[in-house]
Amino acid sequence: xxxxxxxxxxxxxxxxxxxxxxxxxxxxxxxxxxxxxxxxxxxxxxxxxxxxxxxxxxxxxxxxxxxxxxxxxxxxxxxxxxxxxxxxxxxxxxxxxxxxxxxxxxxxxxxxxxxxxxxxxxxxxxxxxxxxxxxxxxxxxxxxxxxxxxxxxxxxxxxxxxxxxxxxxxxxxxxxxxxxxxxxxxxxxxxxxxxxxxxxxxxxxxxxxxxxxxxxxxxxxxxxxxxxxxxxxxxxxxxxxxxxxxxxxxxxxxxxxxxxxxxxxxxxxxxxxxxxxxxxxxxxxxxxxxxxxxxxxxxxxxxxxxxxxxxxxxxxxxxxxxxxxxxxxxxxxxxxxxxxxxxxxxxxxxxxxxxxxxxxxxxxxxxxxxxxxxxxxxxxxxxxxxxxxxxxxxxxxxxxxxxxxxxxxxxxxxxxxxxxxxxxxxxxxxxxxxxxxxxxxxxxxxxxxxxxxxxxxxxxx
Numbered sequence: 001x002x003x004x005x006x007x008x009x010x011x012x013x014x015x016x017x018x019x020x021x022x023x024x025x026x027x028x029x030x031x032x033x034x035x036x037x038x039x040x041x042x043x044x045x046x047x048x049x050x051x052x053x054x055x056x057x058x059x060x061x062x063x064x065x066x067x068x069x070x071x072x073x074x075x076x077x078x079x080x081x082x083x084x085x086x087x088x089x090x091x092x093x094x095x096x097x098x099x100x101x102x103x104x105x106x107x108x109x110x111x112x113x114x115x116x117x118x119x120x121x122x123x124x125x126x127x128x129x130x131x132x133x134x135x136x137x138x139x140x141x142x143x144x145x146x147x148x149x150x151x152x153x154x155x156x157x158x159x160x161x162x163x164x165x166x167x168x169x170x171x172x173x174x175x176x177x178x179x180x181x182x183x184x185x186x187x188x189x190x191x192x193x194x195x196x197x198x199x200x201x202x203x204x205x206x207x208x209x210x211x212x213x214x215x216x217x218x219x220x221x222x223x224x225x226x227x228x229x230x231x232x233x234x235x236x237x238x239x240x241x242x243x244x245x246x247x248x249x250x251x252x253x254x255x256x257x258x259x260x261x262x263x264x265x266x267x268x269x270x271x272x273x274x275x276x277x278x279x280x281x282x283x284x285x286x287x288x289x290x291x292x293x294x295x296x297x298x299x300x301x302x303x304x305x306x307x308x309x310x311x312x313x314x315x316x317x318x319x320x321x322x323x324x325x326x327x328x329x330x331x332x333x334x335x336x337x338x339x340x341x342x343x344x345x346x347x348x349x350x351x352x353x354x355x356x357x358x359x360x361x362x363x364x365x366x367x368x369x370x371x372x373x374x375x376x377x378x379x380x381x382x383x384x385x386x387x388x389x390x391x392x393x394x395x396x397x398x399x400x401x402x403x404x405x406x407x408x409x410x411x412x413x414x415x416x417x418x419x420x421x422x423x424x425x426x427x428x429x430x431x432x433x434x435x436x437x438x439x440x441x442x443x444x445x446x447x448x449x450x451x452x453x454x455x456x457x458x459x460x461x
Contacts, residue, residue, distance in 0.1 A: 007047040010035045021156070034411070039066035042429045042436055044416070052414050055426040055440055060232055060264045061295030064341050065431040071296045074337035078330045087116070087327040096327030099335045103292075103303060106273050106339065108282065113309040116301040116327040120263035120289035121155025123300040124226075127285055128159045129321045130308065131224045131257055137311045143223040143256075144179045147213050151185045153233035154226065154261055154287075163226055165234075181217070183209040185231060186239040189374055189385065193393065203240030211250045224257035224284075229275030232264035232427070235420035236383035238376050244281040257284045257308065263300070267291030268342060268430050270379035271352030278378065284308055292335050299331040347430040351379050358434050362441045369448050371455075380430055386422040386451075388461060395422055400460060402451070409450040415443040 005013070011032035019025060020033070035047035042065055044052040057063060064071070078095060085093050100114040115130070117123045128146065135143035148154065150165035161169045162176030165185070170176055184191060184206065192202030214222050225247065231237035251258040260283035265275025269291065272278045276286065284307050289300030304312070312319060325331070342348065350356075356379045363382050366375045373387030373395075386403060388396050396402040403419030410417045410424075418425045428440065455461045 007035055008032075010047060041065045041067065042432055050414060052411075052416055053428075053436075053440060053443060054416050055428045056416050056418050057427050057429045058295045059290070060269075060427050061290035061293075063267055063269065063291040063347065063430045064294045064338060064345070065429040068294070068296075068341060070337050070341050071294065071334050074333045075297060075330055078333035082329050085329060086324060088322065093327065093329040093332070095329040095332035095336065099332040099339075100327075102336055102339050103288075107286070107303050108274060108277060110282075110306045111286070111303045112306070113304040113313075114301055115304060116299070116332070117289075117323055118298050118325045118328070118331075119155070119300040120261070120287060121157040121160040121300075122323060123263070123287040123289055123302050124154045124163055124261065125157050125159040126302050126321060127224075127226065127259055127287060128163070130285065130302065130304070130312070130319070131259070133319060133321075134257065134308050134311050135223050137315045137317070140220070142221055145217050145222045146180050147210060147217075147222065147225045148180060148182050149185045149227055149231075150182045151187070151234040151237070152182075152226075152228055152231055152261075154228075155263075181213060183213050185234065185237055186243045187237045188240060189393075199240040200242045203242030204246050206239070207243050207246035207250060210247060211254075214250070214254050214256065219254040219256075222254065222256050224259050225251060226259035226261060228261045228263075229265045229279045229281075230270065230378050230381055232381070232425075233420065235423035236376075236378070236381050236425045236427075238378045238381075238383075239279065241280070244276075244279040248281040259283055259285045259287070261287045262303075263287055263289045264291075264381075264427070267339075268348040268351050268379075269381060269427065271348070271356045273348055292338065293331060294338050296338070297331045297334045298325075299328065299335055301326075342430075345431065351430055355430075355432055355434060355437060356380055359437050362437055365441075366444065366448070369445070369452075370461075371448055371452050380432070381425070381427045383420075383423045383425045386424065396460065402455065402460070405454055406447060406451040409447040409454065410443070413443050413447050413450065415440070415447060417444070417447070 014033045015029040036044050037047050038045050044054050103114050104112045148163045152165045154160045154163035162180045165182045186206035188199050188202050260276040262274055266288045270278040276283050284305045286303040293299045360377045363375050363377050366372045366384050371386050373385045373390055373393050375384040388394050403422040407419040
């Protein structure tokens, strides 16, 4: 049993023993971690008893909300029957087979096979190995190069962080690994607005940066392009509608594989089962994680399209790659229960037809706030950009950390929003209701007002 301790005692033990991800350990030790003790639906409670609206679904993952008995029961039953067995040595377990079958049933046409991993990072490591194995089997082993985007996020393992375009991650550990390059992100506010381009015209320009990079490298050397349908950790960068169809055309012209990182966008987040469906393109591989179990237990993997699967299966030879926990029976049992619950609750339709459009309407009203330069959503993902001058779009100096100032006021107001630079982002659980969206908007506006008053006190506005 977990002991009962005061907040201060938990913080002291945390500082003494627990190294957090993406954290300045010294700074956190001096400040003390926020201790989250329980959760239900879209709400969290910390060790001080404060109720907090979780507008980030944990970490983009708790799609069905907290406290769903069906998922707890699925894990408990599987733990009693078969808590673990591996998928090596020509062996399988019923939950892994059943979940692979269920994923194939909800996947876009042409996806009938699944490779399981433990996370999205592991899934994207698998993509690198699988893409290069595919081209080996095609007799084109020189096709090693994978193109990604600056400010994209594909995990924090060596390969995942290399695929991602986060320069601060590349600065530690000698990244990226060889054979990976990046093109600019399709962010109209950053790259298209000043040039006077419409969003749709900019989408075509941004897509053609891929073609430029393919030609620079030599098409005969390029294996694949990977991207998130909507960039999540980069700040909810929603591409223009013209972007992904043009990317598709370019990929087909040069014969390269197209990979959709669906770790955040999958399982209803954008109003379709998959973000690639919302954005209108057909990938060859899709990485998934997070929403597959709604974060209740770790699980990830790759949905493998017919083009790649046929080569891997029919041409034979061992694929020298895998994980101890590939197809973990407990994780797969929870995944099955989670997919069933999403369908029973009609959450994909709920996002597409009801709460997603309502959030879009309400979120757009934030543009009238003096600090907000832009606000946009896609399904149940949203971002607002904090600016110093709405008339010109001029932003704050990066060293001022205005996004983190706002984030602090969010926490103080019982709201979890994430700051990516000066973009404030949300991705609430898919079970959120219209009334809860109203409460979310109330708390966002309150945090914005407090931030504005704070910036006035500091003389920054």
